Amino acid sequence: MAAIANPTIMPRFGFGTDKTTKDAVLVALKAGYRLIDTARVYVDSEVNVGNAIRESGLNRNEIYITTKIIPEKHDQVFETVEESLKALQTDYIDLLLLHGAHPEQEKRLSMYKDLIALKEAGKIESFGVSNFNVAQLEEIRLEELPKPAVNQLEIHPLCQHRVIVPYCQDHSIIVQAYCPIMRGTAGEHAEIRALADKYDRDPSQIVLRWSHQKGFVPLPKSNTPARIISNSRIFDFELTPEDIGKLDALDRGKKGSFINPKHYPADTP
Template sequence: MLSATLKLPSGYVIPRVGFGVYQNSDAVPAVLEAFKAGYRHIDSAQAYHNEAQVGKAFRQSGLKREDVYITSKINSPDHGYVRTLKGVDASLEEFSFDYLDLYLIHSPLSGRDLRLATYKALVEAKAAGKLKSIGVSNYGIKHIEEIRDAGYELPSVNQIELHPFCQQRQIVKYCVANNIAVEAYCPIMRGQRFDHPILVKISKKHDKDIAQILIRWSLQRDYIPLPKSATPSRIQSNFQVFDWELDVADMDELNGLDLGKDGAVSWNPVDAP
């Protein structure tokens, strides 16, 4: 049976399914429902403007801090060494936490110099105990190679858009080869293409909904999917993906759906200069 956790290069353990809160302006009810459903991994960001709500939901949940994995990200307009150090402190204040489990550079859009200055700040915040693990999001190979060339530790995580129609095989292969965990955002494609005949067929075959099929595909590809929903029944069903599996034929069919960049449903700025 597939493990519910994965060990990161930083040595910390991350839950294999996270709960996304993008565009959730009132995240408290959804996060509480996610905790009830069994999620212990919440993926937020400064740009989502709901860090404080995630922290509030955690405190209402009655869970222990060490039992919950919380991620946030710094957006490109706030990149730079000093601004990033202040940004980490601002996130901690918003959550009312002493540390965050994972902190990501949200995108590579700020350019090489600011990207590296931002990463340097994250390395220092990690050394200070404010962050357990650090990583990046929407990074292509050249962006991560910049980090290596600068002599910094490689990121523990790269969070990118991933689903059968947008498989980003080149950067995924690179991350696997370099022991960088791959997180999959938009794993259920924002509900798009749910009428595709292969998805419908596999859904009926396993008596699972299409979102569950997509999340399970992500897990079996060894990604960390981050489904989001504000609907309690969907929040629950999206987590019911550990006690069954897709067979080889299913995976082959889903793997064959890749449309490359044309399959993306989000911004996907992995080719930023």
């Protein structure tokens, strides 16, 4: 578990739900996942998450729900959050993220201030951002606003954000890693396959363990029950510093074939 800027405690491993089914979320909950990451823009995801939590029999306070609001909803933040609460069948959200930075400074800061107001109103427990670059994070600091608890980024050995990640770590902003198993292609890389053989693990477990040891919060996703369970089994082995270094050396930065340029947060706006 990891303490974040707000009082809530966040699990250090989670389940992503973009394009996943209710049954997949149920499998994840039964397998022990307790951080469930969704977003208003993911089609049917919030509804699937809400139904899965209800059917799981778990108490609401046992589950940490993250959802997100896109920049295009800059003037509908409160209404959109109410829609999320209804879909999720809950009266509060553990972590609400801005799902990207609005291109206009005034509007992105206005959205961020709305997150603060939602926390004060008891609608959310914590707030943060996704795909924000250093300059956009600095805007928040210079406005003397509470810092975001989280910056969620695409993070895996091929995409390591060598500028943004250190900034977040220096300012105690937790980095959540989406696409941590490289959209299921980790096994296509000889270096990762070699480590999988060495540790008698599958390639996805290797890159997830790397993510965890780097201090990130990985959010793997899958609709395959065996894969959902396998992805969670990374806590009974440890990569050596030398092997962490081998994975670190795979970084391609912006040139990685897995990067979506639309969402890649450049160092400056």
